[in-house]
Amino acid sequence: MSPALRGIGIVLRTAVRVSPWQSLLCLVETVGKVLAALAPLFVGIFAAGAVDRDLGRMAGAALALVGSTAVTNAFSAVGVNAQVKQHELVGHTLDAEIAHRTASLPTLDHLESARFQDRLQLLKDGEGVLGGAFSLLVHTINVVAFSVAVLVVAATADWRLLILIAIGGIRMISARWSVRWERDAEEAGAAASRLSRHLLDLTGSPAAGAETRVFGQQQALRRRLRAAVRGWRTPLVRAGDRTAVLDAVHLLVFYAVAALILGWMTRDALAGTVPVQALVVAVGVLGSLHGVSSSFVEAIRNFTRIGRNCARLVWLIDYSDRVTANQPARTVPPTRLEHGLRIENLSFGYGDADRPVLTGIDLDLPAGTVIALVGENGAGKSSLVKLITGLHRPTGGRIMIDNVDLADLDPSAWRPRLSGAFQDHARFEFTAQRSIGVGDLPALDREDRVRRALHDAAAEDVIAALPHGLATQLGTAWADGVDLSGGQWQRIAIARGMIRPAPLLLVLDEPTSALDAATEHALFERYAAAARTAAGHGAITLLVTHRFSTVAAADLVVVLDQGRVVETGTHEELVAAQGRYAELYELQARGYR
Numbered sequence: 001m002s003p004a005l006r007g008i009g010i011v012l013r014t015a016v017r018v019s020p021w022q023s024l025l026c027l028v029e030t031v032g033k034v035l036a037a038l039a040p041l042f043v044g045i046f047a048a049g050a051v052d053r054d055l056g057r058m059a060g061a062a063l064a065l066v067g068s069t070a071v072t073n074a075f076s077a078v079g080v081n082a083q084v085k086q087h088e089l090v091g092h093t094l095d096a097e098i099a100h101r102t103a104s105l106p107t108l109d110h111l112e113s114a115r116f117q118d119r120l121q122l123l124k125d126g127e128g129v130l131g132g133a134f135s136l137l138v139h140t141i142n143v144v145a146f147s148v149a150v151l152v153v154a155a156t157a158d159w160r161l162l163i164l165i166a167i168g169g170i171r172m173i174s175a176r177w178s179v180r181w182e183r184d185a186e187e188a189g190a191a192a193s194r195l196s197r198h199l200l201d202l203t204g205s206p207a208a209g210a211e212t213r214v215f216g217q218q219q220a221l222r223r224r225l226r227a228a229v230r231g232w233r234t235p236l237v238r239a240g241d242r243t244a245v246l247d248a249v250h251l252l253v254f255y256a257v258a259a260l261i262l263g264w265m266t267r268d269a270l271a272g273t274v275p276v277q278a279l280v281v282a283v284g285v286l287g288s289l290h291g292v293s294s295s296f297v298e299a300i301r302n303f304t305r306i307g308r309n310c311a312r313l314v315w316l317i318d319y320s321d322r323v324t325a326n327q328p329a330r331t332v333p334p335t336r337l338e339h340g341l342r343i344e345n346l347s348f349g350y351g352d353a354d355r356p357v358l359t360g361i362d363l364d365l366p367a368g369t370v371i372a373l374v375g376e377n378g379a380g381k382s383s384l385v386k387l388i389t390g391l392h393r394p395t396g397g398r399i400m401i402d403n404v405d406l407a408d409l410d411p412s413a414w415r416p417r418l419s420g421a422f423q424d425h426a427r428f429e430f431t432a433q434r435s436i437g438v439g440d441l442p443a444l445d446r447e448d449r450v451r452r453a454l455h456d457a458a459a460e461d462v463i464a465a466l467p468h469g470l471a472t473q474l475g476t477a478w479a480d481g482v483d484l485s486g487g488q489w490q491r492i493a494i495a496r497g498m499i500r501p502a503p504l505l506l507v508l509d510e511p512t513s514a515l516d517a518a519t520e521h522a523l524f525e526r527y528a529a530a531a532r533t534a535a536g537h538g539a540i541t542l543l544v545t546h547r548f549s550t551v552a553a554a555d556l557v558v559v560l561d562q563g564r565v566v567e568t569g570t571h572e573e574l575v576a577a578q579g580r581y582a583e584l585y586e587l588q589a590r591g592y593r
């Protein structure tokens with residue numbers, strides 16, 4: 001089955017699942033639409049009754065007309081109300097599904113791929129359409145039901161009206177061109193659409209606000225935004241123009257032929273070969289007949305648009321299912337480490353880039369140790385951390401955890417064994433309690449656990465300075481929210497990294513770069529002491545830092561240079577070896593003298 005039809009099936013099943021009754025009520029409008037299409041017939045019968053002075057026929061037709069109008073309006077109100085409710089329910093359910101599928105991708109490479117982001121953006125652009133897909137489907141059913149009823153009324157009135165139906169049919173065929181133009185335009189503008197959103201976010205974000213002002217980027221941003229919006233919208237506008245021209249030509253041809261047919265029928269009516277009722281029905285049904293072709297065209301367009309967005313939803317579902325299926329990993333990770341981590345001939349490169357970021361890494365990280373990872377900017381420290389935490393997969397080699405390949409571990413079971421603070425930490429704009437509590441969801445609202453984590457991260461003073469302590473809302477974008485300094489956000493992130501009880505691997509990837517050297521040193525000594533206490537279950541603490549004063553407390557120092565391990569040993573051993581580490585250490589020490 002095509003992805004579009006599968007997607008439409010998903011939308012329909014979602015609608016029935018979220019509310020079977022509302023789904024059924026939506027269809028009530030369809031009955032009203034069919035009755036509305038019969039109106040010209042009742043008018044025709046009324047007119048014929050008037051000519052024949054048949055009061056009974058006239059009264060019956062008038063009653064049918066008034067009754068059908070009342071029922072149409074009542075059913076329409078009920079149906080539309082149900083559709084509005086279903087629109088929201090189905091929309092929220094599918095939006096949640098998109099968010100869940102995206103957030104559940106186990107590694108970061110998907111999110112870092114421009115192609116993935118473009119397709120995701122297309123799906124998000126169409127979220128409104130997807131949310132309304134069910135009501136749009138019901139609308140399409142209504143249009144089809146109304147149109148079929150109009151066609152039956154017209155065809156039974158006079159055969160010549162079939163010519164107009166045929167002309168309408170031509171427009172339906174050419175509608176496929178419009179649909180293709182629109183789809184091509186959407187895809188051509190996908191990257192520009194994402195760029196314009198990014199630029200808009202930059203202009204409105206307080207984080208980027210300082211730099212845009214200091215560097216006087218406002219004008220340049222406006223120019224770039226204009227160009228990006230042009231790149232996004234121009235193909236769509238062009239597609240719309242071409243469709244408008246096609247519609248106008250079709251309209252002219254339709255009404256020119258309609259005028260000829262009506263003239264022909266009037267002549268026959270005057271000659272007595274066409275009944276008055278048929279002529280009245282033809283006049284009454286004319287507008288609806290043109291409406292039928294444009295409604296059918298609209299229905300095809302809507303259906304294709306729904307199908308296209310539903311197909312994008314199916315793409316995401318298949319993509320995430322494929323990613324999950326590609327993980328043979330079902331081995332349950334250990335609850336304590338006996339041996340530790342062994343990294344064997346590891347290599348890694350981002351995306352399709354030819355240049356590897358890490359090459360031939362061989363390392364033993366024994367259980368129960370504190371390890372410092374050092375190296376210059378771009379040496380590959382964070383990349384190695386992301387591989388060990390399973391956020392990226394190696395291109396070559398493997399990472400063994402107590403003799404089990406990380407690739408064979410169930411990622412959803414490995415992640416709860418990890419904790420840490422990352423270089424690009426998130427700013428969770430919740431209350432301070434929850435911003436820390438999300439580090440261990442069962443402890444989200446446990447104040448005692450959060451306070452303990454704050455103590456371990458030596459960040460109690462950050463909370464003490466807040467107006468409502470842990471209950472303070474963080475982030476000025478929210479009512480009564482307060483903003484924190486970069487260092488305070490970082491210390492909140494460290495506390496978050498400390499809340500999970502007894503992780504097997506605690507990663508601290510430059511978590512203290514915004515703090516001064518003395519505070520970082522004191523903090524790391526505290527981590528190292530705590531890590532050694534926790535080493536009973538073999539936990540490994542991995543610290544990435546640029547500050548060599550901090551490194552001395554580690555059991556093992558690993559020096560990375562241009563993606564390779566160039567030295568390993570204790571601080572004392574490496575200083576004595578007079579190699580790369582000693583050189584970097586001496587450089588930094590000189591800076592402090």
Ligand SMILES: Nc1ncnc2c1ncn2[C@@H]1O[C@H](COP(=O)(O)OP(=O)(O)OP(=O)(O)O)[C@@H](O)[C@H]1O
Nearest residue numbers: 112350357375376377378379380381382383384423
């Ligand atoms: N998401 C990414 N996509 C492509 N290349 C990346 C990505 N992240 C890092 N790189 C590249 O990988 C190399 C190593 O980067 P990495 O962040 O691992 O270094 P690092 O040692 O942690 O540096 P720093 O000390 O500056 O944080 C760099 O050349 C960087 O440009």
